Amino acid sequence: MNYNIAIPSYQRSQQLREKTLLLLYKHKIPLEKITIFVANEAEHHKYQHMLKSTPYDGVKLIVGVPGMGAVRNFIRSYYPVGTRVFHMDDDLVDILRKKSDKVMLPVQNLETEVILRGFEALETYNANIFGIYAAANPMFMKHKVSVGLYYCIGSCWGNINRHDQDLFVTMDDKEDFERSLQYYVKDGRVVRLDDITAKTKYYGVGGMQEKRTEKTILEGAETLVKRYPGLCKMYIRESTGHAELRLRDTR
Numbered sequence: 001m002n003y004n005i006a007i008p009s010y011q012r013s014q015q016l017r018e019k020t021l022l023l024l025y026k027h028k029i030p031l032e033k034i035t036i037f038v039a040n041e042a043e044h045h046k047y048q049h050m051l052k053s054t055p056y057d058g059v060k061l062i063v064g065v066p067g068m069g070a071v072r073n074f075i076r077s078y079y080p081v082g083t084r085v086f087h088m089d090d091d092l093v094d095i096l097r098k099k100s101d102k103v104m105l106p107v108q109n110l111e112t113e114v115i116l117r118g119f120e121a122l123e124t125y126n127a128n129i130f131g132i133y134a135a136a137n138p139m140f141m142k143h144k145v146s147v148g149l150y151y152c153i154g155s156c157w158g159n160i161n162r163h164d165q166d167l168f169v170t171m172d173d174k175e176d177f178e179r180s181l182q183y184y185v186k187d188g189r190v191v192r193l194d195d196i197t198a199k200t201k202y203y204g205v206g207g208m209q210e211k212r213t214e215k216t217i218l219e220g221a222e223t224l225v226k227r228y229p230g231l232c233k234m235y236i237r238e239s240t241g242h243a244e245l246r247l248r249d250t251r
Helices: 013-018 020-026 041-051 068-078 110-125 175-187 214-227
Strands: 004-008 034-038 060-063 084-088 092-098 104-106 129-132 145-148 156-160 190-193 196-200 232-236 243-247
Touching: 004 068, 013 020, 013 041, 020 092, 034 041, 034 068, 041 060, 068 175, 084 110, 092 110, 110 129, 110 145, 110 156, 110 190, 129 175, 129 196, 175 190, 175 214, 175 243, 214 232, 214 243
Parallel strands: 004 034, 004 084, 034 060, 129 190
Antiparallel strands: 084 156, 092 104, 092 196, 129 156, 145 190, 232 243
16 A cells, blocks of 8 residues: 655654654654655755655655645645655653553554555545544553544544645644534544554744734633534643644544
8 A cells, every 4th residue: 555654744854863753764654655754955954954864754745734724735736646655853861552451552553553554544434534532541541443523633643645735734833723613524434543643842932932822722622612513622731821622523
């Protein structure tokens, strides 16, 4: 099965090299499957220099556009319709599988256990997007594939590419919630691998966090509640004070 890996990255060339690309290298993902999308020519030069004389020297670097929502749309337009695209953030340290309610272990083969499995699930359930479990907590993870209205976290997800305007995101904050809702409304289902989750490690430089504020997070959540009544509900997470969403079809 053919697939491509898309990694949007902004001012994180070193983190990308030491995290997501190292993870892909560990799992022997062919270099030709990987494309990194950067914001401008200056970033292109910086990333090219940072990756020189590494196993990732020569990886495809594409100048996209700045902004999380904008680059997600750029990536959608970049790949032909029907392309299987596996999207990854640039700060992924590992992909984990639930072993028991108390134990998670790194997947042994990212390609077969996550990527190909996810795309095979799309064929099985006649769906077009799959995600992984958002919380790295084995107590709540399940040994199953869920199909319906589920949140596909933006750090790690796959889709069969379409250029449908209804699937282009309109925001930076909560764009992964927006995309999950868009696909559910369009197709009637999204797929989630409930026994798989991601481990990230953010150093505080670059990325979407550069422009994210409590206000933009709240505005994103409020917009989606208004746009998709009956499909999501907003609440304030006590640990962060940030606005969050719960997805549920109550229509």
